[in-house]
Amino acid sequence: MNRLQIELPGLSLKNPIMPASGCFGFGKEYSQFYDLSILGAIMIKATTLEPRYGNPTPRVAETSAGMLNAIGLQNPGLEGVLANELPWLEQFDVPIIANVAGSETEDYVEVAEKISVAPNVKALELNISCPNVKKGGIAFGTIPEVAAELTKRVKEVSSVPVYVKLSPNVADIVGMAQAVEEAGADGLTMINTLLGMRLDIKTGKPILANKSGGLSGPAIKPVAIRMIYEVSQKVNIPIIGMGGIESTDDVIEYFYAGASAVAVGTMNFTDPFICPRIIKELPGKLDELKVTHLSELTGRSWKMYGAKANHCS
Amino acid sequence: MIHHEKMLVVSQKQIAKDIFELTLQGNLVKEMEEPGQFVHIKTNPGLDPLLRRPISIASIEKDKNQFTVIYRAEGKGTRLLSQNIEGNEVDVLGPLGNGFPIDEINSGETALLIGGGIGVPPLYELAKQLNKQGTRTIHILGFETAEKSFYENKFSELGETFIATVDGSLGTSGFVTNVLDENEIHFDVLYSCGPTPMLKALEERFHGRKAYLSLEQRMGCGIGACFACVCHVADDPTGSKYVKICSDGPVFPIGKVVLT
Numbered sequence: 001m002n003r004l005q006i007e008l009p010g011l012s013l014k015n016p017i018m019p020a021s022g023c024f025g026f027g028k029e030y031s032q033f034y035d036l037s038i039l040g041a042i043m044i045k046a047t048t049l050e051p052r053y054g055n056p057t058p059r060v061a062e063t064s065a066g067m068l069n070a071i072g073l074q075n076p077g078l079e080g081v082l083a084n085e086l087p088w089l090e091q092f093d094v095p096i097i098a099n100v101a102g103s104e105t106e107d108y109v110e111v112a113e114k115i116s117v118a119p120n121v122k123a124l125e126l127n128i129s130c131p132n133v134k135k136g137g138i139a140f141g142t143i144p145e146v147a148a149e150l151t152k153r154v155k156e157v158s159s160v161p162v163y164v165k166l167s168p169n170v171a172d173i174v175g176m177a178q179a180v181e182e183a184g185a186d187g188l189t190m191i192n193t194l195l196g197m198r199l200d201i202k203t204g205k206p207i208l209a210n211k212s213g214g215l216s217g218p219a220i221k222p223v224a225i226r227m228i229y230e231v232s233q234k235v236n237i238p239i240i241g242m243g244g245i246e247s248t249d250d251v252i253e254y255f256y257a258g259a260s261a262v263a264v265g266t267m268n269f270t271d272p273f274i275c276p277r278i279i280k281e282l283p284g285k286l287d288e289l290k291v292t293h294l295s296e297l298t299g300r301s302w303k304m305y306g307a308k309a310n311h312c313s
Numbered sequence: 314m315i316h317h318e319k320m321l322v323v324s325q326k327q328i329a330k331d332i333f334e335l336t337l338q339g340n341l342v343k344e345m346e347e348p349g350q351f352v353h354i355k356t357n358p359g360l361d362p363l364l365r366r367p368i369s370i371a372s373i374e375k376d377k378n379q380f381t382v383i384y385r386a387e388g389k390g391t392r393l394l395s396q397n398i399e400g401n402e403v404d405v406l407g408p409l410g411n412g413f414p415i416d417e418i419n420s421g422e423t424a425l426l427i428g429g430g431i432g433v434p435p436l437y438e439l440a441k442q443l444n445k446q447g448t449r450t451i452h453i454l455g456f457e458t459a460e461k462s463f464y465e466n467k468f469s470e471l472g473e474t475f476i477a478t479v480d481g482s483l484g485t486s487g488f489v490t491n492v493l494d495e496n497e498i499h500f501d502v503l504y505s506c507g508p509t510p511m512l513k514a515l516e517e518r519f520h521g522r523k524a525y526l527s528l529e530q531r532m533g534c535g536i537g538a539c540f541a542c543v544c545h546v547a548d549d550p551t552g553s554k555y556v557k558i559c560s561d562g563p564v565f566p567i568g569k570v571v572l573t
Contacts, residue, residue, distance in 0.1 A: 025538040029560070032315055032536070045540075053545075053553050057573070058531045060541040062390075065360040067533065074540045074555070218360050246360065269534040270355065270363060272406065273317065 003286055003293050004279070006040070006261050008238050009186040010123040010161035011095055013040035013261055015279050016251070016294060020242045020265035021046055021099035021125060021165075022071065023216075026085035027092075033272045037093040038279060043189075043263055044085065046101040046127050049111050051077035056209035061198045066217030066244070067266055068196050070210035073101050073130055078111050086118045095122035097163070101130055105150055108140075113157035123160050126151060126185075129167030129192035131214045141167040141192075144179035151183035161186035163240060166231075168223055169195050177231040188231065189240040189263065191224045217266040218244040225257045232258020233302050246274070248281040252289070255297035315409060315536065316341040319402040323379055325395070329463040332431075333395045334371075336381045341405055345373045345380060348439035349412025349506070349527055349564045352382065353535035355404035356390035365406060366390050367532050367559070369506070371434035372441070383434035383463065409535050410563050413439050413525050418502040420447025425500035427489050427515060429455040429507025435527060437464060439504055440471045451475075451500060453492045455507065459483035490514050503567070513572050524567035530558045537561075545571040 004015035019030070021043040027036050036042065054074030061068045075081065081098075089096055098115045102108040112124055128141035128150060140150050147164070155162050164180040166173065168191040177188055193214025198207045206212070224243030232239055241259030245251060246267045254262045267274045282294065291297060320339035328334045341352075353365040372381040386395040397403060412435070418424050424443050428436045433454050440450045450472040456462040459482035468474040475492045476484030485492045489511060505515055506527035515526070533539035537560030546554040547568055556562065556570055 023539065025540075029534070029536045029538040033317075051553050053555060054540065054543070057542065057544065059543075060364075060531050060533045060539070062362055062364055065363055067363055069533070069539070069541065071540045074543065217363050266363070269539055270365060272534075272536065 001293070004282055006295060008240075008260060011041060011097070013095070015040040015282065016261035017275050017279050017282075018043055018097070018240075018261065018263050019268055019275055020263035021097075021127070023265040023268045026081070027089055030268070030272060034276050035092070036089075038276055039094050040261060041095045041097050041122070042089065043097045043099055043125055044081070044089075045075055046073050046099040046130065047075055047078055047081045047111055047115060048073055048101050049078050049107045051075065051080060058207060058209055059213075061207040061213065063196065063198060063215060063217075064219060066215050066219030068198060068208060068213035068215050069193070070208045070213035072210065078114060082115065082118060086120060090120050096120045097123045097125050099125040099127050099165070100154070101127040105153055108150060109153050109157055112154045112162070116157075116159040121160060123186070124154070124158055124162045125189055126154055126162055126164045127192075129165050129169075131167070131169065131193060131195050131212070138167050138169065141176070142170050144176050147176060148179040148183035151180045151185050155184040163187040163189050165192055166190040166227075167192045168220075168227060173227045174230050174234050177235050181235045181237050185237060187238045187240065188235065189242065190231065191220070191227055191243050194220055194223060216244065218246050220244050221250065225253060228254065228257040228259055229301055232299055248278050248285050251278060251282065252285060252297060255294065256299070256301040258299045258302070260295070260298050314344050315407065316344055317404075317406050320405045322397050322399055322401040322403060324399055325397055327395075328383070330460040331385050331387060332383060332461060332463050333386055334381060334383050335394070335397070336379055337403060337405065338377070338379045339405070340378065341407060342373065342375060342378045342380050345370060345375075345408045347412030348415065348442050349435045350408040350410050351563065352405050352407030353409055353532075354382075354394065356394035362390040362393075364533060365535060366394070367409070367535050369435040369527070369563075370408065371437050373438055383431075385431045406535065410559055411561070413504050413527070413564050415439070415442050415446060415448070417523065417525070418443070418448050421449075422501040423449045423451060423499065425451050425453070425498060425503045427453045427455075427503065427505040427507070427511075429489060429511040430457065430461070432505075432507030432511075432527065432529070433464060435506050436504065437467060440468060444471050451498060453477065453489045455489040455511065456483070488514070490518070493518070509572055516567055516572060520568060522567070525564050526567055527564045528558050528562055528570070528572070532559050535559045544573065547571050
């Protein structure tokens with residue numbers, strides 16, 4: 001038995017570890033370091049209908065235990081991803097989760113329809129939470145009705161299960177999660193970055209050319225844990241958790257909170273070997289915790305300790 | 314091939330105001346070829362600062378399995394890095410990027426190397442390698458003030474060396490362009506690294522000449538995955554073409570990218 005094997009809608013994961021969208025490009029750079037087939041899955045960089053150059057530089061700024069980015073969804077566009085990136089990834093035995101972004105509903109629908117039939121794309125991640133684009137992105141992810149409508153439209157055309165990536169920049173994360181579940185989402189991924197800003201000490205100007213950006217890295221982990229803890233008790237679809245994972249213990253914490261798999265983001269930049277390292281360490285951690293299978297840990301924080309008893313399963 | 318290695322600190326010393334020279338030892342050195350490449354250094358254990366620091370390679374000594382970086386300790390990360398002493402280990406990813414092409418110039422020809430501030434260091438290994446292949450090098454090094462200047466003697470050992478300081482405390486008063494104005498310097502190929510305004514001035518002056526510029530930008534991953542350090546390509550009316558400074562550069566032929 002593979003103690004790390006996780007079955008989720010559309011996804012048969014040999015382990016729960018995958019690089020998060022935007023932190024791994026389309027895999028080429030990291031394939032210099034290790035065989036991408038060892039990963040549970042790969043969440044590729046957001047794909048939009050047309051190629052996007054993204055925002056002016058500087059696009060990144062460091063913060064305490066975190067970083068701000070305002071890349072602006074730079075990508076080669078649907079055609080480029082279908083023609084070059086996805087076929088290149090076919091050489092690896094790894095399911096691809098395609099992150100889909102857009103400015104208008106029609107963009108999302110067209111990208112979702114076409115990218116979901118690529119042979120190695122096993123699920124979509126609907127990006128309604130990018131804080132760095134002027135149109136679309138987070139605009140779809142802050143109003144439950146709008147998010148639900150988009151989810152419904154994308155579900156109608158997608159050939160694979162749809163996971164909706166939630167923004168933490170909302171007042172009611174549970175309401176948002178329930179709205180997209182109701183609209184047919186097969187799963188959730190959470191969280192995207194938190195809106196943030198840094199100013200230059202010498203000049204007083206924002207460091208990022210885009211002024212504000214998305215905060216990621218270990219600094220945001222407690223926010224993600226809290227949101228997954230709350231959402232996982234109120235929905236019946238699985239959650240892929242992300243936000244600042246930098247160790248095997250962090251992965252366990254995400255499972256305790258209610259995640260069924262996890263994505264590693266920013267820390268790939270600091271340690272390109274972080275995903276293989278965690279995958280290697282996980283079985284030993286299960287021994288230490290006296291757990292047979294990783295999936296037993298999902299939701300332990302509230303299942304075992306009964307935070308909200310009426311939602312224990 | 315990019316390696317990830319905990320490298321041994323052989324020496325670290327301050328060589329000018331806020332400027333440190335750090336020599337590291339390890340097998341990663343075997344992978345270093347071109348002058349102008351850089352390494353991505355984790356300046357501290359732990360999570361703050363979180364990201365690595367891209368620092369250009371100033372000198373390679375293959376026979377000792379050592380290389381040297383020269384950096385300015387200004388921010389949190391570089392200040393922490395400057396506290397390392399002999400015998401410590403430093404986490405290094407590299408070598409990264411594409412450096413200066415030394416085969417674009419022949420032996421017997423003359424290369425002009427122009428560096429500004431913390432852009433000076435990669436030119437030292439370049440000067441070494443060019444001289445080794447029989448290419449003559451002339452150096453123009455610009456600094457803010459005399460107390461922040463470094464390596465004048467080392468460059469002088471390899472070829473004629475001009476210094477400019479903004480406050481006039483050493484060499485020509487003003488910028489590297491003042492040195493160009495005041496001296497008739499003939500060269501076959503220009504190689505340069507320094508602040509963007511300096512590179513822009515050189516681009517204006519030497520447009521159409523054979524020249525290579527090393528660019529700088531805030532980086533995330535340093536390997537081309539995060540798209541933090543992209544810049545526009547010059548001859549692209551659509552504005553959609555780009556290069557990544559970390560993995561396509563940091564060195565580009567003059568005029569290839571839009572300097573911002």
